[in-house]
Amino acid sequence: MSVDRNSFETVIGLEVHCELLTATKLFCGCPNVFGEEPNTNICPVCLGLPGSLPVLNSQAVELAMRIGLALNCEIRPSSFHRKNYFYPDQAKDYQISQYDEPINSNGFLELPDGSRVGVTRAHLEEDTGKTTHVGGGGRVHSAERSLVDYNRSGVPLVEIVSEPDIRSGAQARAYVSELRSILVATRASDGKMEEGSMRVDANVSVRPLGATEFGTRCEVKNLNSLRSLTRAIDYEAARQIELINNGEEVQQETRHWDEDSGSTSSMRSKEEAYDYRYFPEPDLVRLAPDDAWIASVRESLGPLPARRRAKLVSLLGGSPSGPEMDQVLATVELDLDFLVIEAAKAGAPAALALARASNEVASNLDALRSLDPAAFSTTVQMESRGDLSSTQAKAVIAELMSTGRTDPVAVARDKGFEAMSGELIAQEVAKAVSEAPQEWKRYLSGEEKLSQFFIGKVMKATRGKANGKDVVAELRRLSASEGE
Amino acid sequence: MSRGLPLDAFTIASEVRSHERSARSVVEEVIESIERGDSEIRSFVSLMAESALKRAEVVDEIVANGCDPGRLAGVPVALKDNLCTKGAATTCSSRILEGWIPPYDATVVEKLRDAGAIVVGKTNMDEFAMGSSTETSFYGPTRNPHDTTKVPGGSSGGSAAAVAAGFVPLALGSDTGGSIRQPAALCGVVGMKPTYGRVSRYGLIAFASSLDQIGPFARSVAEAAALYEVISGHDERDSTSLLKSEQETTEEALTRGVAGLRVGVVTELLDAMAPQVVSRVREAADALGLSGADVEEVSIPELRYALSAYYLIAPAEASSNLARYDGVRYGLRVDADDVASMNAASRTAGFGPEVKRRIMLGTYALSAGYYDAYYGQAQKVRTLLIAAFDKVYERFDVLVGATSPETAFELGAKSSDPIAMYLSDVCTIPSNLAGHPAISVPFGSGEGGLPVGVQVLAPALHENEMFTVGAVIERAASDARNVGEAAT
Numbered sequence: 016m017s018v019d020r021n022s023f024e025t026v027i028g029l030e031v032h033c034e035l036l037t038a039t040k041l042f043c044g045c046p047n048v049f050g051e052e053p054n055t056n057i058c059p060v061c062l063g064l065p066g067s068l069p070v071l072n073s074q075a076v077e078l079a080m081r082i083g084l085a086l087n088c089e090i091r092p093s094s095f096h097r098k099n100y101f102y103p104d105q106a107k108d109y110q111i112s113q114y115d116e117p118i119n120s121n122g123f124l125e126l127p128d129g130s131r132v133g134v135t136r137a138h139l140e141e142d143t144g145k146t147t148h149v150g151g152g153g154r155v156h157s158a159e160r161s162l163v164d165y166n167r168s169g170v171p172l173v174e175i176v177s178e179p180d181i182r183s184g185a186q187a188r189a190y191v192s193e194l195r196s197i198l199v200a201t202r203a204s205d206g207k208m209e210e211g212s213m214r215v216d217a218n219v220s221v222r223p224l225g226a227t228e229f230g231t232r233c234e235v236k237n238l239n240s241l242r243s244l245t246r247a248i249d250y251e252a253a254r255q256i257e258l259i260n261n262g263e264e265v266q267q268e269t270r271h272w273d274e275d276s277g278s279t280s281s282m283r284s285k286e287e288a289y290d291y292r293y294f295p296e297p298d299l300v301r302l303a304p305d306d307a308w309i310a311s312v313r314e315s316l317g318p319l320p321a322r323r324r325a326k327l328v329s330l331l332g333g334s335p336s337g338p339e340m341d342q343v344l345a346t347v348e349l350d351l352d353f354l355v356i357e358a359a360k361a362g363a364p365a366a367l368a369l370a371r372a373s374n375e376v377a378s379n380l381d382a383l384r385s386l387d388p389a390a391f392s393t394t395v396q397m398e399s400r401g402d403l404s405s406t407q408a409k410a411v412i413a414e415l416m417s418t419g420r421t422d423p424v425a426v427a428r429d430k431g432f433e434a435m436s437g438e439l440i441a442q443e444v445a446k447a448v449s450e451a452p453q454e455w456k457r458y459l460s461g462e463e464k465l466s467q468f469f470i471g472k473v474m475k476a477t478r479g480k481a482n483g484k485d486v487v488a489e490l491r492r493l494s495a496s497e498g499e
Numbered sequence: 500m501s502r503g504l505p506l507d508a509f510t511i512a513s514e515v516r517s518h519e520r521s522a523r524s525v526v527e528e529v530i531e532s533i534e535r536g537d538s539e540i541r542s543f544v545s546l547m548a549e550s551a552l553k554r555a556e557v558v559d560e561i562v563a564n565g566c567d568p569g570r571l572a573g574v575p576v577a578l579k580d581n582l583c584t585k586g587a588a589t590t591c592s593s594r595i596l597e598g599w600i601p602p603y604d605a606t607v608v609e610k611l612r613d614a615g616a617i618v619v620g621k622t623n624m625d626e627f628a629m630g631s632s633t634e635t636s637f638y639g640p641t642r643n644p645h646d647t648t649k650v651p652g653g654s655s656g657g658s659a660a661a662v663a664a665g666f667v668p669l670a671l672g673s674d675t676g677g678s679i680r681q682p683a684a685l686c687g688v689v690g691m692k693p694t695y696g697r698v699s700r701y702g703l704i705a706f707a708s709s710l711d712q713i714g715p716f717a718r719s720v721a722e723a724a725a726l727y728e729v730i731s732g733h734d735e736r737d738s739t740s741l742l743k744s745e746q747e748t749t750e751e752a753l754t755r756g757v758a759g760l761r762v763g764v765v766t767e768l769l770d771a772m773a774p775q776v777v778s779r780v781r782e783a784a785d786a787l788g789l790s791g792a793d794v795e796e797v798s799i800p801e802l803r804y805a806l807s808a809y810y811l812i813a814p815a816e817a818s819s820n821l822a823r824y825d826g827v828r829y830g831l832r833v834d835a836d837d838v839a840s841m842n843a844a845s846r847t848a849g850f851g852p853e854v855k856r857r858i859m860l861g862t863y864a865l866s867a868g869y870y871d872a873y874y875g876q877a878q879k880v881r882t883l884l885i886a887a888f889d890k891v892y893e894r895f896d897v898l899v900g901a902t903s904p905e906t907a908f909e910l911g912a913k914s915s916d917p918i919a920m921y922l923s924d925v926c927t928i929p930s931n932l933a934g935h936p937a938i939s940v941p942f943g944s945g946e947g948g949l950p951v952g953v954q955v956l957a958p959a960l961h962e963n964e965m966f967t968v969g970a971v972i973e974r975a976a977s978d979a980r981n982v983g984e985a986a987t
């Protein structure tokens with residue numbers, strides 16, 4: 016599609032469903048687990064058997080409040096409604112959800128670039144079972160039969176609805192990844208988009224730049240990754256702009272994103288939309304968390320990603336470089352900032368600790384639990400003092416993580432990483448200089464960058480034991496003495 | 500009229516506890532009498548002979564070991580067929596649930612067992628409790644033991660008839676708009692609806708969740724009160740279950756007397772009722788006055804809107820509660836080419852006409868564009884009604900009126916006129932909308948010598964005042980009967 020996109024603005028609102036990390040389901044005592052044999056993790060309540068009744072899980076309420084507080088929402092007395100529609104994976108043929116009185120409302124999410132996206136509401140609801148179509152290529156219309164697994168039925172969800180404040184696919188991506196960090200940081204959800212524990216629908220519309228009215232929106236479903244989210248929004252905006260440029264109208268409808276073809280197609284029009292016949296759920300009472308409960312949840316929250324990033328930035332002196340900022344984002348996202356903070360507290364340079372955490376530690380997260388933060392901090396300090404070369408420091412960190420050892424000095428000794436004496440360095444540098452007289456001449460005439468060449472030679476000869484800084488110091492001393 | 504065991508629950512329990520009678524012999528006798536005598540009345544849809552005998556043996560063993568099986572030791576109880584019984588078919592008298600066997604017991608069933616009672620069978624009802632005559636049952640109608648050409652009332656007609664016929668001393672029903680009290684009145688037994696939330700609804704197959712409440716049938720107020728005490732109490736499996744427990748036992752309430760109690764005779768629960776029904780209610784009120792109560796007539800004009808509000812709220816909730824009968828997981832499935840057609844075919848074949856009518860009414864009342872005018876408006880009426888009751892209860896402790904506008908009517912008399920049938924519940928519906936307790940106590944007879952019930956209404960949580968008044972009415976009825984018998 017080639018259209019004049021520059022005179023249009025894209026308007027996006029996102030609806031994000033996330034599964035809560037509760038021990039049990041939303042309205043019954045079945046464990047909230049994933050991957051069991053079909054229809055084994057069920058009971059009369061989540062199977063919607065006649066006579067069964069729902070009882071609200073207070074841990075789900077607590078996690079929903081954590082999400083709400085992290086998104087700067089107001090927590091208000093709320094209620095549950097029934098959303099009525101027939102579907103085989105809906106055990107009662109209605110879903111219990113919050114409707115006009117959500118537990119969380121009127122919040123916002125601040126993105127790393129400082130922009131704010133309004134959060135209209137974040138409400139509790141139950142998940143459905145899962146239908147599998149067998150035969151006929153797995154599609155509903157040609158299937159020979161359909162199988163329903165109710166293990167997921169009644170798993171607690173929070174649906175987070177944003178204001179239409181997002182203006183591009185890239186910003187939508189930033190919103191979803193920031194939201195995911197918050198969900199993970201608050202331990203409310205694992206935020207795994209690919210596994211379906213976090214599901215995103217996008218409401219997309221376009222309007223001429225400067226217009227104040229919203230255009231007709233389409234809801235795009237089946238966005239299973241950050242990549243499909245941005246691609247689908249970009250595609251959908253372009254499709255709508257082309258329609259308008261061709262003098263056609265955008266129809267309000269629900270559209271399905273197809274990752275393979277990279278396009279959206281109509282699922283159902285506005286006219287085909289369900290009438291859910293919402294009404295207050297008579298089997299549940301009002302939900303009105305008292306101030307003490309809200310306060311205790313607020314206290315248990317801990318610092319959120321934005322504040323944690325700000326902490327790292329301040330440790331870096333306040334104005335990190337672009338690559339450093341990427342390291343900050345990754346470190347907080349992966350929950351590794353505590354390592355940097357501890358190392359800095361112990362006197363290690365924050366930038367070096369950040370580099371080691373966001374690269375060496377991050378590349379081996381499975382072994383994180385066996386990494387002693389103090390040992391990490393000592394290793395970074397050894398590197399910064401020149402007791403270890405960077406190559407050696409990386410090897411020591413890898414060893415600490417794979418063995419769970421807590422004594423980096425001993426690890427370095429066992430690996431033969433004892434610091435080279437000044438005498439040995441001098442010997443090795445002298446040897447390198449004598450082997451490369453041309454380069455040495457150029458270095459002497461002021462080509463400072465050739466120091467890298469000599470460092471490389473010395474490193475190779477000492478198999479990484481030498482420290483780059485020591486080599487440079489020796490080169491300087493040599494050149495000074497030759498100049499005399 | 501008694502076709503079964505003429506014993507009351509207290510006699511059975513005390514004889515079983517004192518080794519004079521075995522629970523097993525009680526159950527054998529009850530099963531035998533139902534098998535012999537219920538073919539005409541058809542109060543039961545299924546008997547649980549095997550499990551009842553097993554349970555009776557357990558009770559006897561407990562007694563033999565010198566322990567106490569509970570205050571209802573060995574007492575046979577019948578359950579309306581919308582109460583889930585583990586391992587025994589529970590159908591709501593509907594084709595769509597024919598043969599469905601619940602994997603769990605309702606809370607009330609557990610409580611009965613804990614008290615030593617023995618569930619002997621499931622009783623007939625209007626399909627999904629929708630009706631006032633027990634004629635909409637998929638299994639065919641139940642007949643009134645007093646006159647088998649008449650209906651027993653409904654929807655808990657099977658339970659009322661089983662107690663009236665003497666098959667069992669006690670039975671449970673459910674009351675959404677009068678489904679315990681109206682058949683109790685028509686069958687001449689005591690029937691009571693507790694305060695909403697007093698008795699756990701866990702395991703009661705829902706008709707209209709905000710109105711449904713389980714309650715007892717018995718041949719005396721005292722037995723009804725005892726059964727109510729056994730089944731009531733907080734249940735964490737029902738979020739609407741009340742926490743508050745009664746300070747005073749019902750036993751104390753039954754003997755306290757009505758001296759000084761303020762009783763309101765409600766104009767709207769007498770207006771347009773059959774003349775003999777009106778006479779009996781006035782006689783009962785007079786009897787209360789003679790016993791020392793302050794009796795006064797009171798009008799509650801808001802009651803006139805209760806029926807209309809009820810027929811929006813109850814069908815609306817029912818339309819959602821009954822959606823799950825879709826042929827996917829349990830019950831009747833009629834195969835078709837795709838899922839939606841299978842859902843439709845199963846529901847078309849599985850539900851009777853009255854259930855379909857109410858599902859359609861309720862679906863309409865909740866539809867986009869109509870919600871405010873129908874369901875929303877009905878909820879406002881409900882709020883007004885509660886406020887009106889609150890105001891009246893500032894001046895009165897209890898209220899009395901008719902339970903049913905008339906005595907038992909002919910089978911088929913109202914089957915083709917739903918509105919006439921709906922009017923059968925005009926006196927009972929207000930208590931459901933308000934969530935208040937109410938009891939129907941037999942008091943004399945009306946047209947054709949058929950029983951009349953007097954209704955006693957009380958504010959939420961005031962079951963005991965209701966029992967106090969009910970017991971005095973019961974005594975007055977018995978005195979009047981004795982005087983009548985002495986005169987002839």
Ligand SMILES: [Zn+2]
Nearest residue numbers: 043045058061
């Ligand atoms: Zn469950």
